[in-house]
Amino acid sequence: xxxxxxxxxxxxxxxxxxxxxxxxxxxxxxxxxxxxxxxxxxxxxxxxxxxxxxxxxxxxxxxxxxxxxxxxxxxxxxxxxxxxxxxxxxxxxxxxxxxxxxxxxxxxxxxxxxxxxxxxxxxxxxxxxxxxxxxxxxxxxxxxxxxxxxxxxxxxxxxxxxxxxxxxxxxxxxxxxxxxxxxxxxxxxxxxxxxxxxxxxxxxxxxxxxxxxxxxxxxxxxxxxxxxxxxxxxxxxxxxxxxxxxxxxxxxxxxxxxxxxxxxxxxxxxxxxxxxxxxxxxxxxxxxxxxxxxxxxxxxxxxxxxxxxxxxxxxxxxxxxxxxxxxxxxxxxxxxxxxxxxxxxxxxxxxxxxxxxxxxxxxxxxxxxxxxxxxxxxxxxxxxxxxxxxxxxxxxxxxxxxxxxxxxxxxxxxxxxxxxx
Numbered sequence: 001x002x003x004x005x006x007x008x009x010x011x012x013x014x015x016x017x018x019x020x021x022x023x024x025x026x027x028x029x030x031x032x033x034x035x036x037x038x039x040x041x042x043x044x045x046x047x048x049x050x051x052x053x054x055x056x057x058x059x060x061x062x063x064x065x066x067x068x069x070x071x072x073x074x075x076x077x078x079x080x081x082x083x084x085x086x087x088x089x090x091x092x093x094x095x096x097x098x099x100x101x102x103x104x105x106x107x108x109x110x111x112x113x114x115x116x117x118x119x120x121x122x123x124x125x126x127x128x129x130x131x132x133x134x135x136x137x138x139x140x141x142x143x144x145x146x147x148x149x150x151x152x153x154x155x156x157x158x159x160x161x162x163x164x165x166x167x168x169x170x171x172x173x174x175x176x177x178x179x180x181x182x183x184x185x186x187x188x189x190x191x192x193x194x195x196x197x198x199x200x201x202x203x204x205x206x207x208x209x210x211x212x213x214x215x216x217x218x219x220x221x222x223x224x225x226x227x228x229x230x231x232x233x234x235x236x237x238x239x240x241x242x243x244x245x246x247x248x249x250x251x252x253x254x255x256x257x258x259x260x261x262x263x264x265x266x267x268x269x270x271x272x273x274x275x276x277x278x279x280x281x282x283x284x285x286x287x288x289x290x291x292x293x294x295x296x297x298x299x300x301x302x303x304x305x306x307x308x309x310x311x312x313x314x315x316x317x318x319x320x321x322x323x324x325x326x327x328x329x330x331x332x333x334x335x336x337x338x339x340x341x342x343x344x345x346x347x348x349x350x351x352x353x354x355x356x357x358x359x360x361x362x363x364x365x366x367x368x369x370x371x372x373x374x375x376x377x378x379x380x381x382x383x384x385x386x387x388x389x390x391x392x393x394x395x396x397x398x399x400x401x402x403x404x405x406x407x408x409x410x411x412x413x414x415x416x417x418x419x420x421x
Contacts, residue, residue, distance in 0.1 A: 088123030133212035147176030230261025252319030
């Protein structure tokens with residue numbers, strides 16, 4: 001490949017695929033592709049703009065069984081498969097027959113991203129961020145995280161050979177700390193909540209050259225990885241969009257990017273245009289977007305998180321206002337559930353579909369149930385909900401709720417006396 005110079009750096013031609021610029025969501029100002037995430041004119045968030053080529057369903061279906069089957073629609077080079085990476089994506093879309101009967105939903109699916117390489121959807125976004133960091137010649141691959149992202153960044157950094165540093169709140173669940181520390185010796189626990197950790201990461205990104213914080217200074221590329229969830233849902237449904245989707249909300253980026261994916265597929269003629277509703281799921285202990293939605297206001301008031309769903313515990317969600325817009329425009333909603341309801345949601349999904357989800361998935365399952373009970377979700381329409389991570393990462397949250405049904409002596413009489421049959 002030849003080389004080009006953009007944003008003061010010499011980059012390979014096609015380093016970002018068919019991406020053309022970074023565009024401000026607020027004022028539309030465009031800047032050259034580079035390690036930027038805020039508009040220099042109005043400080044609004046930047047996102048990727050593209051000049052998409054003609055893409056066919058057949059070309060996508062002939063691609064690898066991971067997110068790179070959609071590489072023409074992502075900010076990655078055409079030879080992305082040649083770079084060491086975790087190859088996440090194309091996770092299972094399961095028909096949730098039992099949960100659908102339990103909740104009275106006629107046609108229910110679960111998109112199960114707990115089967116990604118580090119057992120969460122974060123492998124998708126990190127794969128795109130790693131590509132950007134490599135093309136931008138970053139020396140350090142880093143992130144502030146509530147857990148799943150730390151796991152994904154640490155593992156991807158190990159696989160690619162780049163130095164990796166991850167920052168987490170010191171009170172993060174122990175299994176998520178271990179899941180990161182196993183891949184890197186540079187796990188940094190910070191006394192504070194996620195918003196404190198994120199602020200520290202922004203300061204370091206501004207002071208240190210060559211650091212690629214996946215969700216700070218290369219955030220526009222990172223966020224595009226979430227689009228692949230939307231692409232996969234449509235492809236796995238036979239190249240059509242569902243009627244309703246329920247998605248957990250932390251920063252809100254995943255929800256906005258699934259919507260962006262649906263719109264891109266329509267624009268490219270890969271699916272038929274149709275109305276669909278998008279619903280957001282939050283925990284009551286950190287539900288600023290749900291609060292704003294119910295109050296009918298546009299401003300999101302930051303909160304101090306206090307919930308067992310730590311992967312959703314972002315008190316000042318960067319994409320919160322865009323989540324509000326999308327849920328309102330599509331006719332959906334943003335709902336919240338308590339920690340007890342989250343635990344019940346984890347058990348409900350496990351005992352109906354055999355899927356052990358983490359607290360974020362328990363939140364989504366519980367919100368799905370609440371949306372049905374409150375009449376906000378049409379049970380006659382095809383519905384997909386997203387499970388973002390595996391329950392083995394958040395065992396403490398559920399440890400006191402489940403256990404042995406009985407402790408008995410090793411005899412048939414004792415078993416009969418326990419009353420289990």
